[in-house]
Structures are given as C-alpha cells and as structure tokens.
Amino acid sequence: MTTSRTERTERADALRNREAVLRATERLLAEGGGAPVSLDRVAALAGVGKGTVFRRFGSRAGLLQALLEERSASLRLAVTEGPPPLGPGAPVRERLLAFLDGLGAVAEGNAILLAAHEQACAADKYRDPSYLFWHRHLSGLFAAHHPATEADFLAHAVLAAFDGDLVRELTPPDDPRRFTRSVQRMAVALLGGDTAP
Amino acid sequence: MTTSRTERTERADALRNREAVLRATERLLAEGGGAPVSLDRVAALAGVGKGTVFRRFGSRAGLLQALLEERSASLRLAVTEGPPPLGPGAPVRERLLAFLDGLGAVAEGNAILLAAHEQACAADKYRDPSYLFWHRHLSGLFAAHHPATEADFLAHAVLAAFDGDLVRELTPPDDPRRFTRSVQRMAVALLGGDTAP
C-alpha cells in the first residue's frame, strides 16, 4: 500500500507546511479585519520560514489565489458537472440565478479574502484562471439573449460588482444575503426578456 | 482675520512645484504604460525633493486623486449646474446617457490613472469624495424608477464597471468609445421601463 494518493512526489513535511501556511493566512485575514497581511507574519504564525511560503505559492497573489480556489472549488465543480439548476440542463434564467446564488455566497463569506486577492493580483486580475472561468460561464449564459461581444461585456460588468470591498460595504450583519439578492435582480434585468411575472 | 484663512497666498515656488509634480506624475504614468509609479521617481522627474510631494499631496493616493480631480472637474461642474442633458432639466434617460458618455470619456482617456488610483486608495475607495459624488448622482437617476436601496446598489454596480484595468481591457485602439457604449446600454437596461419598442 504505498500511499495510494494521487501525487506520490510531494513529501509529507511539504504537505504539512502547505496546510499550516493556508491556515495561518486565513486566521490572519480574519483577525486583521481587512488590514494588509504580510507574508512575514504568515510564515511566523505558520511556524515555517518565509522561503517555504514562496516555494509553495510563488507569490503573495498565488497564496491568496490558492486559498480562494479552496473556497470556490466545489462551486466550480457543481457548475460544470453538477445537477441542475447549477449544472447544465436547466433554463438559462434558473442557471443564472443559481450560479449567482453560489458565487454570492462565496463572496459574502470571503469578502476580506476577495479584497486581498484583488489587491495582490492588480492588473492581472483578468488573466486569473478563476476569473476567466466565472467569466466564461456567465458570458455563456448571457449569450442566450445577447450577441457575443455584448454578453462578454455584461459578464465583466456583473463580475465587477463582486469587488471584495464593495461586498463588505453592501453586506450588513443583519442581512448577509442582501448583496446576492441585489446582484441576482440586476443580472436578471440584464438578461433581457421579462423581469415581471 | 477675515481673509487670511483660505486666501493665504501660496508662495510662488510652492505653486510651481505642485504643477511640476502633477506633470511628472502624468508623464510617468503614460510612459510606464501601467507599471507602478514610485513617488521617488515622480519627485526626481519633477526636480523636487520627496518631502515636497508629500507636503503638497499628503500621500500617494492624494496625488493620484488630485490628478483625477483635475481631469474630471469640468464634468462634475457640468453635471451639477450645466445645461441639459448633462445638467438638471432633461429626462432621466437622457441625463443618464449624457452622464455616462462624459464619465466614460474620462475613464477611457485616463484608464491607467484610474487603475493606479484604485490601487492606491484600496479599501477607502468608497469613501473617496469623487466616488461619492458620482454615486450620489447615479443613484439619484436610478431612483426615478427604483426604490432607494435598489438605486443605491445599481449605482455601485455601474460604477464598479469603471475599473481602470477593465476599461483598458475593453477599449481596443480602433474603437475608443466601445466601453462607453456598452455601459450606456447596460445602464439603460437597468433603468427599467422600456428597453426597445
């Protein structure tokens, strides 16, 4: 039984450290309440050297992206091959609403992480594989009622609303899903066709 | 004590240096093509000390904001007290289109500056007086067909599309007004009522 895992090349200590770094990062993000998190601090809290952080994640942006990926992986999977209405098969409107419900939940629950990631990615935000995936999906949905270039723009515009700081701004503690509902209404209006029952 | 408070004449060299710093900043922004501009470099190109830059503008964000203010001051004026359709008096739909045409032009012509400003402001973006002004205006327009909270969100969402990097992404050299047209179509769709007869 030689460790029937998918990857046999990663050493045990490496895996352990990777996990420690991720945990430390999310803890510092949460405790800092939005204040910038330095990688020195992350390394210190994780109990590893700074070099380790960079070898694992390449850069500050890579670390945050890895964390974000972790939080949204299940949504990604559900969208591509899950059951309707999230997955393929449902009418466009239903899929759009279901998708924004899922993405909204991720955003509302990780607004600080989202903001930090945007800040770190800076101009490369629109080349981020995660962003490209969401954009492709949304764009495809809009394309049902719009020409391609218009759908492309609308997808960008809707995703632009998922700015980490904006989500924080628009999410009162007593109504954690307000942002999602607003985005859903907006997206339906943009989809075209009928808004009223 | 009647005139000395705000009208305290600015020394000639101070005024000259302020101008030199602004010019140097815009030059470095344009030449850098989006690369981050350090204030050391700005000061060097302007031929002044770094302390001067900070005394005049307070911080990196303040400098970029001053530059942005310069580029959008006339639009601001036209919106508040200019002739229709930009100024008060025209139907909501016309005012919306005129406003987005103006703001779009500013964004398309200053996308790099816009991106740099967003990066520098970070979380305080939504407290920026300039942002608040645009938001109040847009929100007011949307309020003609929407409840207040919805109008507030829609204004945020439309402004979110004015991300400096997104504008750059969506502005091909051969069609410099494409972004503006897209935003206008989107905003009209969000305004509600009739999209097309």
Added chain:
DNA sequence: ACCCTGTTCGGACCAGCAGTCCGGATGCAG
C-alpha cells in the same frame, strides 16, 4: 537497519517602497 540522494527548510539578505523629519534656503512683507 541503514545509508544516500534529491527535496525541502529556514531565515539572513536584498532592493525598493511610502512616509517622516529637520536644518537650511528662500520668497515676501514692511
């Protein structure tokens, strides 16, 4: 049980950044 080798570790190190400070220069009023 025990090497042997390639992988990983750790933290000193680097360049560069925003922002501060104060002795000295200088415009300007009288």
Added chain:
DNA sequence: CTGCATCCGGACTGCTGGTCCGAACAGGGT
C-alpha cells in the same frame, strides 16, 4: 534691506515582497 514665516530637499526609518543557499531531512533502495 531685513526678519521671519514658509517651504525645500534628501537622508532616514520601518516595512515590504521576493531571492538565495548551506543545512537538515525524508524516504526508497539495499
């Protein structure tokens, strides 16, 4: 011309993201 408030400049600080390399070590082969 003189005195003084204002402004200037660039050395300085504290911190950052990111690099580097000798040391430590995991873990399969024997």
